[in-house]
Amino acid sequence: MSLMQPSASISSTSSAFLGQSTNNSRISKVSVPASAKKNEIFKCMATPPSDTTVYKTKVSRNANMAKLQAGYLFPEIARRKAAHMMKYPDAQVISLGIGDTTEPIPEVITSAMAQRSHALSTLEGYSGYGDGQGDKQLRAAIASAFYGKLGIEESDIFVSDGAKCDISRLQILLGSSVTMAVQDPSYPAYVDSSVIMGQTGQFQKDVEKYRNIEYMRCSPENGFFPNLSTVRPTDVIFFCSPNNPTGSAATREQLIRLVQFAKENGSIIVYDSAYAMYISDDRPRSIFEIPGAKEVAIETVSFSKYAGFTGVRLGWTVVPKELLFSDGFPVAKDFNRIVCTCFNGASNISQTGGLACLSPEGIKAMHDVVSFYKENTKIIMDTFNSLGFKVQGGEHAPYVWVHFPGRSSWDVFAEILEKIHLVTTPGSGFGPGGEGFIRVSAFGHRGNVLEACKRLKQLYN
Amino acid sequence: MSLMQPSASISSTSSAFLGQSTNNSRISKVSVPASAKKNEIFKCMATPPSDTTVYKTKVSRNANMAKLQAGYLFPEIARRKAAHMMKYPDAQVISLGIGDTTEPIPEVITSAMAQRSHALSTLEGYSGYGDGQGDKQLRAAIASAFYGKLGIEESDIFVSDGAKCDISRLQILLGSSVTMAVQDPSYPAYVDSSVIMGQTGQFQKDVEKYRNIEYMRCSPENGFFPNLSTVRPTDVIFFCSPNNPTGSAATREQLIRLVQFAKENGSIIVYDSAYAMYISDDRPRSIFEIPGAKEVAIETVSFSKYAGFTGVRLGWTVVPKELLFSDGFPVAKDFNRIVCTCFNGASNISQTGGLACLSPEGIKAMHDVVSFYKENTKIIMDTFNSLGFKVQGGEHAPYVWVHFPGRSSWDVFAEILEKIHLVTTPGSGFGPGGEGFIRVSAFGHRGNVLEACKRLKQLYN
Structure with missing residues (x-):
């Protein structure tokens, strides 16, 4: 077996590279200017080193990256949480912040992954x-379990390592020339990935918006569904329902209007239905329940919030073969090229987990997971309601959207963190329309949710 | 537990969506024009449907996608292999084509993944x-195992779901305004992702090159290392060593020249060292063995060819904190923003596998895997040598690069497939510099490699 190995250094197993030790004398001579060693720790927000004697390449920084205003929201919250824990090392900090699942994955699913x-x-x-x-079998199972009677076929399904990753791949597909609309507030990955791809202008500090993005305001006044008659038509409409962060789910009638609006303007809807299983009544779970949607919509979905796959990484995107660019070229064929070139499929172990999710036992187990978090949601809703707050969402989504009229979201976030060691998410992190709100996630152990609610009652009673 | 669930439809567990069945009467009414149902099967290459009565959106197809010439190479080969198997259903087709690992993952690694x-x-x-x-512990283990004495730290390492995915993320980071150079021939993902990002002009059919990409010819005449004195300086230089497909590995002296060249021109090197463990002598395993490289280079690596992780999906990219854009902004901080916004980390199970790879037993097991494939390589090399072919590579890489002077690569590919049911890869799929070559991969079961070599001897004796 050792035929091709360099015999001189075969004894070393502590380094992944045999023979590397022979070069050490040379390697240790590599000199690094002391000034370049300053930035030992990453932060998402940073200033360039002030020392001008360091070597710089001649490559210009991507101007689109420079447009981004701050760190991506959730790492920023994690950073603030960590700072808080440094300040109060003995505090029992509870996180109902970043929407991260907390409950174990049902065993029927993990057993399948272990076996694989x-x-x-x-x-x-x-x-x-x-x-x-993605695996043919999984694509077929997704088509059958989620789109049984909607005419979505295995070949319309692209398995991914999660909805966030697919949103970026969709942006690559669409390119820098398209214009886009988003719900305001909305999941920050839509806007941030659009900025990175160069679809936007600069950030306008006064209105807290990027130029060239159409922000579709969703507020208590319009029932969290945008007034489409005032929306400027764009190439692409990102639409998340049940919505993150507001928790509101569009009705069938609203989605019919949305599809109509897209069709009138020739737009493509990117419909994020990552929370569809949280819907409590007969609202559509998929945009493809709406007649004609296959000609105007892409749908992106995830196992994260159904099976606790936030760390396992598995989702899918539906690009119907009926969806065509203006020249008649099928969008799915370009997306197929993107996943072939920029991606190599989700982990085979995760895909086996996905298949187990869609067995009869797996589907039942996912419903149990969803039910558990929905009970958490009800506990949180009841708490805020009992304290006299105006609360939105919650019924069809694992998020509770709480109004603090006239106050800054980050101030409320800081107040709740400082006073009762509870991490939430400031609404303004989801867009200017989120100002004055905080999002409370229902992802948490029951005991923590109950304890958080107890503390909230002490704080706001 | 069923508190929040709609009681009317709770009995159904065959659909992932409770309540969906109530909508079926409506759903079945969705009408799809018959003409839109034509394209039932995906192909990477496709023509738009000719029927002009179908609904089209008004969104223009991304012009960069339209520049791409053909399907991504490897799916195209898989397609041709499948067509061949349809034609010869009884043939025992052997694939030494797409470079896909075939040997089981060592148990010390799979056990850890099963346990996780x-x-x-x-x-x-x-x-x-x-x-x-990526997980802190894994990042630290990678830094220690692969960069022990090179001054690369945990915070310089970004764990990924594979090198191909990270190449695209690096292209997103760099944006559409940079110019790039690649070895010719080279792994097609560099060029294709550059086209998709809009860094190139149109494809020039006469020279088989995209405008605005600098193709650095690597041929037997220059020992498969580009003549840097004739290379037009670019912002970015993609450089793969040991090279896929030629199998050649740059010497220390050559890499010192490459780093110098980058430094003189202010370029960034994206160094792909996915095959470094296949190096047989004391050539550098990492670009960071070269003094000063941390100021000019990014390195992307993968567990795929070391531990059989092609399906498990795990790799990493090193972006040293010393690497700065022309304005002094650290490249790593922008890449950090990319992985926070466009990616959500590799699967936690895969990462546990990666950690097991870097245990002493795991490292030994990886060396065994690499040794096995290197023995395959030697068998293939010996075969072609005995037949009088000019053979390159093989010594430091799992690829054998065979010259068929004056012949078309695709013709040779077709001849070998048709006559002896052996799948190889046409050299011209890696760029115009690959014309007249085929790449034979050493990834295969021993029996298949021996059988393939037997057939090659019959064909070319």
Whole structure:
């Protein structure tokens, strides 16, 4: 077996590279200017080093990256949480902030993943590269479980490593020339990825908006559904329902209007339905329940909030073959090229987990997970209601959207963190329309949710 | 537990959506023009439907996508292999084509992944979102195992779901305004992702090159290292060593010249060292063995070819904090923003596998995997040598690069497939400099490699 290995250094197993030790004398001579060693710790927001004697390349920084205003919202919240824990090392900090699942993955699913892991060490069970679009069997199972009677086929489904990743791949697909609209407030990945792709102008500090993005205000006044008669038509409309962060879910009638609006303007809807299983009544779970939607919409979905897959990483995007660019070219064919070129498929172990999610036991287990978080949501809703707050959402989503009229979201966030050691999410982090709100996530252990509610009652009673 | 669920439809567990069945009468009314149903099967290359009566959006197809010439190379080869198998259903087709690993993953690694899978169903073992940059422990282990004495720290390492995915994320980071150079031939993801990002002009059919990309010819005449004195300076230089497809590995002296060249021109090198463990002598395994490289280079690496992780999906990219844009802004801080916004970290199970790879047993197991494929390489090299072919590579890489002077690569590919049912890769798929070559991959079961070599001897004796 050692035929091709350099015999001189074969004894070393502590380094991944045999023979590397022979070069050490040379390597240790590499000189690094002391001034370049300053930035030892990453922060999402940073200023360039002030020392001008360091070597710089001649490559210009991507101007679109420079437009981004601050760190991506959730790492920023994690940073503030960490700082708080440094300040109060003994505090029992509870996080109902970043929307991260907390409950164990049902065993029927983890067993399947463990089994696949073991199988990978056998000749019969090993598999290498999968299809960039995902395993055929999983694509078929998704089509059947989520789109059984909607005419969405296996070939319309692209399995991904999560909705956030697919949103970026969709932006790459669409390119820098498109214009886009988003709900305001909305999940920050839509806007940030649009900025990175160069679809926007500079950030306007006075209105807290990027130039060239159409912000569709969703507020208590319009029932959290945009007034489409005042929306400027754009190429792309990002629409999340049930909405993150407001928790509101569009009705069938509203979605019919949305599809009509897209069709009138020739727009493409990117419909994020990552929370569809949280819907409590007969509102549409998929945009493809709306007649004609296949000609105007893409849908992106995730196992994260159904099966606790936030760390396992698995989702999918539906690009119907009926969706065409203005020249008649199918959008799905370009997206297929994107997943072939910029992606290599989700982990095979995660995909086995996805398949287990869609077995009868897996579906039941996912419903149990969703039910658990929905009970949390009700506890949080009842708490804020009992304290006299105006509360939105919650019924069809694992998020409670609480109004603090006239106050700054970050101030409320800081107050709640400082006084009762509870991490929430400031509404303004989701866009200017979120100012004056905080989002409270229902993802938490029951005990923590109850304790958080107890503290909230002490704080705001 | 069913508190929030709609009681009317709770009995259904065959659909992921409770209540969906209530909408079926409505859903079945969705009408799809018959003409839109034509394209039932995806192909990477496709023509738009000719029927002009179908609905089209008004969104223009991304002009950069339209520049792409053909399907991404490897799906195209998979397609041709599938067509061949349809034609010869009884043939025993052997694939030494797409460079896909075939040997089981060592058990020390799969056991760790299985254990992590099981742990995810327990309260103590569950974890949700990880850091976008990867688990701290894994980043530290990579820094120690691969860069022990090179001054690369945990914070310089970004864990990914594979090198191909990170190449695209690096292109997003760099944006559409940079110019780039690539080895010719080279792994097609560099050029294709550059086209998609809009860094290039149109494809020039006569020279088989995209405008605005600098193709650095690597041929037997220059020992497969570009003649840098004739290379037009660019912002970015993609450089893969050991090279895919030629199998050649740059010497220390050559890499010193490359770093110098980058420094003189202020370029950034994106160094792909996915095959570094295949190096047989004391050539550098990492660009960071070269003095000063941290100020000019990014390195992208993968567990795919070391541990058989092509399907598990795990790799990493090193962006040293010393690497600065022309305005002094650290490249790593922008890349950090990219992984926070466009990515959500590799699967936690895969990351546990990566950590197991870097245990002493894991490192030994990876060396065994690499040794096995290197023995395959030697068998293939010996075969072609015995047949009088000019063979390159092989010594430091799992690829054998075989010259068929004066012949078209695709013709040779077709001849070998048609006559001996062996899948290889046409050299011209890697760029015009690959014309007249085929790449034979050493990833295969031993029996298949021996059988393939037997057939090659029959064909070319």
